[in-house]
Amino acid sequence: MIARGLTKTFRTAVRRPGFGGALRSLVDPLRVEKTAVQDVSFSVGPGQLLALLGPNGAGKSTTIKMLTGILTPSSGEARVAGVVPYRERERNAHNIGAVFGQRTQLWWDLPARESFTILRDIYGVPETEHRARLREFDGLLELSEFWDTRVRHLSLGQRVRCDLAGALLHDPAIVFLDEPTIGMDVVVKEQVRGFLRHQVEQRGRTVLLTTHDMTEVGRLAERVVLINHGRIVLDGPLEEIRRRFGGTWQIHVTLTDPAAAPGADGAPLPPGVTVLRREGPRVVFGPDGGAELTVHEALKRIVERYRIADLALEENDLEDVMRAAYLRRESEDADTAPGSERDGTAPAARAR
Numbered sequence: 001m002i003a004r005g006l007t008k009t010f011r012t013a014v015r016r017p018g019f020g021g022a023l024r025s026l027v028d029p030l031r032v033e034k035t036a037v038q039d040v041s042f043s044v045g046p047g048q049l050l051a052l053l054g055p056n057g058a059g060k061s062t063t064i065k066m067l068t069g070i071l072t073p074s075s076g077e078a079r080v081a082g083v084v085p086y087r088e089r090e091r092n093a094h095n096i097g098a099v100f101g102q103r104t105q106l107w108w109d110l111p112a113r114e115s116f117t118i119l120r121d122i123y124g125v126p127e128t129e130h131r132a133r134l135r136e137f138d139g140l141l142e143l144s145e146f147w148d149t150r151v152r153h154l155s156l157g158q159r160v161r162c163d164l165a166g167a168l169l170h171d172p173a174i175v176f177l178d179e180p181t182i183g184m185d186v187v188v189k190e191q192v193r194g195f196l197r198h199q200v201e202q203r204g205r206t207v208l209l210t211t212h213d214m215t216e217v218g219r220l221a222e223r224v225v226l227i228n229h230g231r232i233v234l235d236g237p238l239e240e241i242r243r244r245f246g247g248t249w250q251i252h253v254t255l256t257d258p259a260a261a262p263g264a265d266g267a268p269l270p271p272g273v274t275v276l277r278r279e280g281p282r283v284v285f286g287p288d289g290g291a292e293l294t295v296h297e298a299l300k301r302i303v304e305r306y307r308i309a310d311l312a313l314e315e316n317d318l319e320d321v322m323r324a325a326y327l328r329r330e331s332e333d334a335d336t337a338p339g340s341e342r343d344g345t346a347p348a349a350r351a352r
């Protein structure tokens with residue numbers, strides 16, 4: 001699957017303020033352009049799972065909608081299993097499976113198993129294959145406990161497990177999952193993750209996943225693409241991003257004087273150190289993703305700079321790594337904005 005320079009601009013009508021404005025908007029709508037995705041390029045091969053990450057409104061769903069053929073890009077191009085998805089929707093539908101965690105694609109008033117039979121007929125899957133795949137999916141997702149219940153009566157976790165089975169029954173090479181485990185309990189989440197790992201590692205499927213759940217990213221993704229304001233800001237192996245933006249440490253300190261919070265006095269932070277979180281006198285420091293600091297060096301710099309009442313070392317978690325990556329990229333973007341001192345310098349390796 002390849003995306004090259006994918007861009008999507010929406011034109012939406014906005015209401016002018018006030019009653020008069022609303023009336024005017026009825027006859028003469030005010031249109032504004034919003035670029036949801038800008039110049040997004042990446043490729044994913046068979047047997048790979050790529051996590052597409054980013055804050056709310058970053059452009060993840062819009063990217064997926066272009067790759068599944070729901071939306072046509074304003075510019076750029078995509079090829080999914082050799083097909084241009086928005087030109088050949090039907091051919092594309094045979095090659096892909098998609099699950100959008102919030103919505104079901106099964107028939108609401110039918111038991112899930114009947115939906116599976118309808119999907120078998122739509123995609124022309126031979127009966128023996130269909131049965132073998134259902135057995136495999138049932139073994140991994142324990143569907144038979146509830147697949148004779150109407151979809152409308154299923155719990156969220158049961159329904160999404162059925163959705164996953166339905167999306168993969170026709171053996172698609174490429175699978176799109178938009179927040180598939182949202183709202184699931186931890187046990188079901190683990191079951192779904194096991195299922196996805198199996199599909200990638202044993203069946204060689206290509207999976208593009210969006211999620212806000214960093215545990216999920218840590219468990220499933222080898223590679224992540226970070227998107228912010230519609231643009232890719234980072235693309236690389238998870239381990240490398242961990243190393244660059246999280247290191248392996250966090251230093252939790254309680255300051256003796258809360259008024260002396262880092263940055264509050266205008267003084268720069270110790271080199272190589274950034275603030276991950278701050279709450280009153282409690283501050284969590286981490287590496288700033290630049291020159292790699294050992295925890296000993298960082299400790300020394302922090303203790304020299306601040307008066308500290310209490311201190312603890314902790315292993316970093318992925319949420320902090322991603323937060324540091326965003327912060328770092330945003331500050332790099334600000335530094336390289338036209339007219340700034342660092343304008344024109346090469347961005348960090350792999351970051352875009």
Ligand SMILES: Nc1ncnc2c1ncn2[C@@H]1O[C@H](COP(=O)(O)OP(=O)(O)OP(=O)(O)O)[C@@H](O)[C@H]1O
Nearest residue numbers: 010012034036054055056057058059060061062063
């Ligand atoms: N049909 C549309 N018309 C106008 N604007 C849209 C449309 N669809 C999405 N947008 C805008 O495009 C931007 C990107 O939206 P998108 O749904 O792709 O974000 P996202 O990264 O999936 O966010 P989330 O994590 O909240 O699901 C948002 O600002 C959104 O408001």
